[in-house]
Amino acid sequence: MNEARRPHPLVDATGPNLIESIFPYDLPPLIHLDSPAVEYIDGKPVEFDLPSVMGRDIYITDTTFRDGQQARPPYTIDQMVHIYDLLARIGGPRGVIRQTEFFLYTKNDRETLDRCRALGHEYPECTGWIRAVKGDFRLVKEAGLKESGMLTSCSDYHIFQKLKFPSRRACMDSYCEVVDAALEAGVRPRCHLEDVTRADIDGFVLPLVDRLMEMSRNVPESLTAKIRLCDTMGFGISYPGGRLPRSIPKLIYKLNHECGVPSNRLEWHGHNDFHKVHVNGATAWLYGCDFLNTTLFGFGERTGNPPLESAVFEYIALKGDLCGIDTAAITELADYMRSIGLPIPDNYPFVGKNFNTTSAGIHAGGLRQDERIYNIFDTTKLLGHPPRVAITDKTGVDGVAHWINEFFGLKGDDRISKIKCAKLARWVIDQYEVHGRLTAISDEELEAKTRELMPEYWEKYRGK
Amino acid sequence: MATVEERIKAVAARVLNVDPAEIKREHYFSVDLGAESVQSVELVAGFEEEFGIEMDEEAALSVETVGGAVEFITQVCKRQGVPIEE
Numbered sequence: 001m002n003e004a005r006r007p008h009p010l011v012d013a014t015g016p017n018l019i020e021s022i023f024p025y026d027l028p029p030l031i032h033l034d035s036p037a038v039e040y041i042d043g044k045p046v047e048f049d050l051p052s053v054m055g056r057d058i059y060i061t062d063t064t065f066r067d068g069q070q071a072r073p074p075y076t077i078d079q080m081v082h083i084y085d086l087l088a089r090i091g092g093p094r095g096v097i098r099q100t101e102f103f104l105y106t107k108n109d110r111e112t113l114d115r116c117r118a119l120g121h122e123y124p125e126c127t128g129w130i131r132a133v134k135g136d137f138r139l140v141k142e143a144g145l146k147e148s149g150m151l152t153s154c155s156d157y158h159i160f161q162k163l164k165f166p167s168r169r170a171c172m173d174s175y176c177e178v179v180d181a182a183l184e185a186g187v188r189p190r191c192h193l194e195d196v197t198r199a200d201i202d203g204f205v206l207p208l209v210d211r212l213m214e215m216s217r218n219v220p221e222s223l224t225a226k227i228r229l230c231d232t233m234g235f236g237i238s239y240p241g242g243r244l245p246r247s248i249p250k251l252i253y254k255l256n257h258e259c260g261v262p263s264n265r266l267e268w269h270g271h272n273d274f275h276k277v278h279v280n281g282a283t284a285w286l287y288g289c290d291f292l293n294t295t296l297f298g299f300g301e302r303t304g305n306p307p308l309e310s311a312v313f314e315y316i317a318l319k320g321d322l323c324g325i326d327t328a329a330i331t332e333l334a335d336y337m338r339s340i341g342l343p344i345p346d347n348y349p350f351v352g353k354n355f356n357t358t359s360a361g362i363h364a365g366g367l368r369q370d371e372r373i374y375n376i377f378d379t380t381k382l383l384g385h386p387p388r389v390a391i392t393d394k395t396g397v398d399g400v401a402h403w404i405n406e407f408f409g410l411k412g413d414d415r416i417s418k419i420k421c422a423k424l425a426r427w428v429i430d431q432y433e434v435h436g437r438l439t440a441i442s443d444e445e446l447e448a449k450t451r452e453l454m455p456e457y458w459e460k461y462r463g464k
Numbered sequence: 465m466a467t468v469e470e471r472i473k474a475v476a477a478r479v480l481n482v483d484p485a486e487i488k489r490e491h492y493f494s495v496d497l498g499a500e501s502v503q504s505v506e507l508v509a510g511f512e513e514e515f516g517i518e519m520d521e522e523a524a525l526s527v528e529t530v531g532g533a534v535e536f537i538t539q540v541c542k543r544q545g546v547p548i549e550e
Contacts, residue, residue, distance in 0.1 A: 419508050
């Protein structure tokens with residue numbers, strides 16, 4: 001057995017240290033960064049000032065109406081306008097949700113854009129999305145948009161296998177012709193480097209970006225090319241020491257420092273094929289992308305995109321402040337999306353029906369004593385969603401008591417003790433042990449039984 | 465009037481489905497009489513109803529034995545002015 005290298009004397013206490021400097025509860029747990037990260041790039045140590053993200057202007061962008069819509073039946077115009085309105089509310093007056101993007105090809109696309117803009121919100125700014133075809137910039141101009149995304153797929157899988165270019169040079173030239181057309185039309189090109197985490201970074205991506213930067217040298221700042229790093233298949237990795245083309249830190253470093261792309265012209269766009277989508281997006285923020293492209297509730301191509309609401313909470317955690325964000329509007333938007341058929345799983349973080357519902361009796365007991373024990377933050381305040389208890393065979397008396405008190409809306413000393421809930425708890429347990437029930441007990445059933453078995457409390461708190 | 469001990473044993477017998485004659489003061493409700501989690505709560509609820517008293521949840525649930533319940537409930541009844549036969 002190894003000897004201990006450093007002794008750790010017990011720090012005794014007779015009261016709890018709830019580490020409220022990190023877990024304030026009225027905000028999500030704060031992310032404190034107090035040291036740089038070092039990556040070895042081309043054999044040399046490079047220091048990344050991660051704590052600087054707390055003071056940097058970082059933003060969320062949205063592609064719910066584009067990537068998000070590719071994965072589902074189309075939204076109606078009314079639906080998109082309502083969603084856009086709520087996005088503006090979530091992002092708040094500082095425009096934390098800075099941009100969203102729209103297709104521009106059909107009459108409906110155009111009407112959607114016009115009606116969204118008619119709402120008069122400064123943010124999210126409306127941008128377009130077009131194919132890398134010169135003529136399409138006409139659509140952007142006609143729509144009165146200042147910026148548009150365009151596909152500049154950059155892996156050989158795309159260049160040769162999909163787009164059938166004869167060479168990388170032919171591909172690059174073709175993209176740059178379209179960028180030229182954008183600049184001539186007075187539209188800011190946002191070049192989407194599709195499949196970048198499977199591309200030849202030194203052999204194609206950096207030369208392409210160099211050329212885009214060169215083309216941007218003689219245009220006003222408002223027209224300079226932006227770069228969206230598209231982790232199309234979810235291959236990106238955040239791990240220290242990871243290699244290109246998958247390493248997100250190294251990729252951003254190369255674009256920032258070798259190509260000179262400033263952070264405020266870099267955007268990350270990911271997919272969730274390997275369950276890494278949120279962390280990869282946050283990593284991009286930390287390592288120098290100012291913009292993180294997301295969709296509502298992660299809906300998007302195949303396994304989906306960085307969830308917008310996760311990015312919102314990550315933003316608050318990094319900044320240590322709500323920054324004008326209306327988090328309650330996230331719940332409102334989730335309820336709306338469910339009402340129009342978007343299937344949000346019950347256990348989905350932040351917005352699933354049961355994201356903070358506990359089934360275990362021992363957890364319910366903890367909730368009764370101090371909600372913070374088993375609730376991630378003040379979800380009542382931030383999401384309008386108090387922690388709940390699912391009533392099953394495992395819930396126990398504590399769970400039933402918690403349910404009762406939430407049902408009657410009782411707080412503090414007004415809360416009913418579990419002794420008074422004994423009859424209802426017995427009824428619940430008998431459903432399983434005596435009657436062989438296999439399903440959870442619904443709120444409606446429990447409500448009816450509460451009225452029957454706790455009539456004095458029903459009368460007191462609900463009237464006759 | 466039955467004594468406190470007799471009344472406690474009657475409630476315990478009903479809740480735990482045991483013969484009251486088999487219950488002894490030194491018996492633990494859980495270990496010896498088989499009280500499960502919800503039954504512990506039902507016992508306290510039963511005692512409250514039987515004696516017409518209100519008990520502190522934590523204090524009442526920490527009583528482990530029949531004898532302990534006799535002492536605890538006797539004290540509560542005296543504090544709350546409920547007449548009992550000791």
